[in-house]
Amino acid sequence: MEAALKTFFSSSRFAVVGASSDTAKFGHKVFVWYLQHNLPVTPINPRVPEVSVKSSNYVTVASPNNLSSPGDTSLSIITPPAATMKVLQEAKDAGVPAVWLQPGSYNDEVMAFARKEFDAAIGGTEGGTSGDEGWCVLVDGEDGLKLAGREWSKL
Template structure:
């Protein structure tokens, strides 16, 4: 089991990466892939969208070219990955992310099951945000929309941003 302080530390680490990618980014404003990508933009971060079925995503009238997978990122070793995919997709996505050296992962609620979470904790010790605990608010785990701002500010206060 991961403690809240461990999760807060991992969340701060997430924001120290040079790059952020959003797996499951979407142009559909009713989907979390849209809302989370828009959250990053609103916080002056420009992530790379990962979406194998679309050449771009449109967020608030602006197009962003997608990549099809973590292996297609320009510098995966300096990238944190925000995951908004169903568990069946998440498992394979995380395996590829680990293989290419993604440094930190934020698993949104609903993207994992027990086995995926256990595997990811071993793959990214101290660098995985996600779990069945409450997060800082709410009851479905750590969500960038709820917990991201506090984690980003903590990373800034640490002098890492």
């Protein structure tokens, strides 16, 4: 999993599929994590035109196909497994190199597809995650940043 983490965080851009303005949702918490770590992040949500974090608004895109540089963007995905499979197919077609399937976003079929089709796919519980529910950027992300040699300062 170390190689996958390094590949994921070697991207120059990031996006959160399922980003939300609702502070109770993990799509919001994961999006905020990227902001707090000063990483360039785009919210992906086809249902709303923007996501709000505190007093700032961030324009959303509807799918990975709408990213400005999908080949340079790693995706964190927080959607139900059926929606995740559709997102993964779009991401593959767009040229996204790496994905992080947050807990609850995958089943065995989704995880197998992700591992087959992407340079790096993070998810599941094997390989040293610190979280009880599987690999999560909120729990394991800082270790991934270190593996990729990324300097960061939490806001």
